[in-house]
Amino acid sequence: MQTATQALEALLREEGDAVLDLWSRELRDTGARLGTGAQTERQQLLAGLLAALQGGAPTDDIQAPAWDELRNRLDQLSRSWAAQGLPAAETTSFLLAFKRPLFEGLQRRLASGAGQTEAVWAVSSLIDRLAQWMLAVYQRSREDIIQRQQQELLELSTPVVKLWDGVLAVPMIGTLDSARTQLVMETLLQRIVETGSALAIIDITGVPTVDTLVAQHLIKTVTAIRLMGADCIISGIRPQIAQTMVHLGIDLQGITTKATLADALAQALRRNGYGVTRSADAA
Amino acid sequence: MERIPILQMGRTLLVTIQVDMQDRTAMALQDDLSTRIEQTGATGVLIDISALEMVDSFIGRMLASISGIAQVLDATTVVVGMRPAVAITLVELGLSLPGVRTALDVEKGMALLAQAARGAVRAR
Numbered sequence: 001m002q003t004a005t006q007a008l009e010a011l012l013r014e015e016g017d018a019v020l021d022l023w024s025r026e027l028r029d030t031g032a033r034l035g036t037g038a039q040t041e042r043q044q045l046l047a048g049l050l051a052a053l054q055g056g057a058p059t060d061d062i063q064a065p066a067w068d069e070l071r072n073r074l075d076q077l078s079r080s081w082a083a084q085g086l087p088a089a090e091t092t093s094f095l096l097a098f099k100r101p102l103f104e105g106l107q108r109r110l111a112s113g114a115g116q117t118e119a120v121w122a123v124s125s126l127i128d129r130l131a132q133w134m135l136a137v138y139q140r141s142r143e144d145i146i147q148r149q150q151q152e153l154l155e156l157s158t159p160v161v162k163l164w165d166g167v168l169a170v171p172m173i174g175t176l177d178s179a180r181t182q183l184v185m186e187t188l189l190q191r192i193v194e195t196g197s198a199l200a201i202i203d204i205t206g207v208p209t210v211d212t213l214v215a216q217h218l219i220k221t222v223t224a225i226r227l228m229g230a231d232c233i234i235s236g237i238r239p240q241i242a243q244t245m246v247h248l249g250i251d252l253q254g255i256t257t258k259a260t261l262a263d264a265l266a267q268a269l270r271r272n273g274y275g276v277t278r279s280a281d282a283a
Numbered sequence: 284m285e286r287i288p289i290l291q292m293g294r295t296l297l298v299t300i301q302v303d304m305q306d307r308t309a310m311a312l313q314d315d316l317s318t319r320i321e322q323t324g325a326t327g328v329l330i331d332i333s334a335l336e337m338v339d340s341f342i343g344r345m346l347a348s349i350s351g352i353a354q355v356l357d358a359t360t361v362v363v364g365m366r367p368a369v370a371i372t373l374v375e376l377g378l379s380l381p382g383v384r385t386a387l388d389v390e391k392g393m394a395l396l397a398q399a400a401r402g403a404v405r406a407r
Binding site: 182189192 | 364367369370371373375388
């Protein structure tokens with residue numbers, strides 16, 4: 001094992017440029033999109049690998065502290081490629097193309113026999129591990145992106161708007177699930193406290209279907225609003241949804257419902273003692 | 284054991300809960316309050332729970348039963364200032380407190396009681 005590390009280190013130290021050239025050619029031959037580019041990255045990786053080997057890093061454990069720097073560099077690379085939307089396969093094949101130049105170099109330097117095979121095997125598994133690591137980081141950063149987008153979508157889909165003094169409205173768009181209802185409930189209740197609004201309108205025009213679960217969520221929200229001392233109107237119930245609800249036997253337990261947001265607002269204004277009149281000289 | 288003070292303002296009893304309620308405190312409050320309603324002939328009870336950060340099912344049920352007791356003694360109860368987290372917890376516990384009147388803050392609660400005294404508020 002020691003000889004493999006030594007041979008690899010000597011190879012990188014003495015023939016670094018040649019190895020880099022071979023790596024670049026290998027990438028071009030395999031038709032990788034990163035082919036001719038990423039020269040700096042390759043130099044950095046090679047330097048990092050050399051530094052790690054000189055620091056006594058074991059080839060069979062890439063979690064060892066001596067690998068920290070190289071791993072960090074791979075992290076950054078992988079993350080930036082993930083952010084650029086490069087496919088996962090490209091990311092690993094970039095590193096796997098490094099194998100051939102290394103094998104060839106080792107073959108030249110070591111006499112054939114058990115020692116050579118062992119060295120090649122050690123290097124091969126090392127590169128595999130690094131590639132695996134890179135892929136794991138790639139996956140993780142993609143998942144981070146997805147999670148962030150989900151969060152943003154959640155926040156985007158639940159704005160609480162002020163319709164009138166003391167009247168708040170939440171236009172709900174998309175399917176209601178537990179997580180979203182929870183978020184809507186929390187934001188709405190918070191805004192009720194902040195603004196001291198005594199009436200909230202939940203508009204479900206944008207909700208495609210209402211089943212028993214969704215109704216349950218709505219009822220919960222309305223109950224929480226009532227507990228806080230405010231009132232709630234549900235508006236935007238489309239005819240099909242009204243039919244479904246009745247067929248499913250959903251009882252909205254005395255919750256005020258209106259067909260449209262306009263009706264709900266009119267009711268809210270009336271309740272607060274406002275009246276809307278049309279002036280006679282309007283066209 | 285701490286007791287929660289009950290203040291009288293005209294024909295209204297004012298209770299502000301500013302500590303985290305223990306079960307025994309809650310029981311004592313229920314006792315005290317029913318006695319005070321009887322003594323003072325109050326027509327309204329206002330319970331301010333804006334400082335209450337945590338509730339359990341016992342406290343939730345206690346609020347409901349205070350309201351029920353006051354009802355029997357011909358007084359209207361309004362619970363005011365419930366925090367969002369508390370409201371969500373109660374809903375998740377399945378306690379919707381039917382029959383308990385609520386208001387956003389003390390001012391609106393007092394207005395509700397005044398209305399109730401005029402007999403303008405129908406039970407929800």
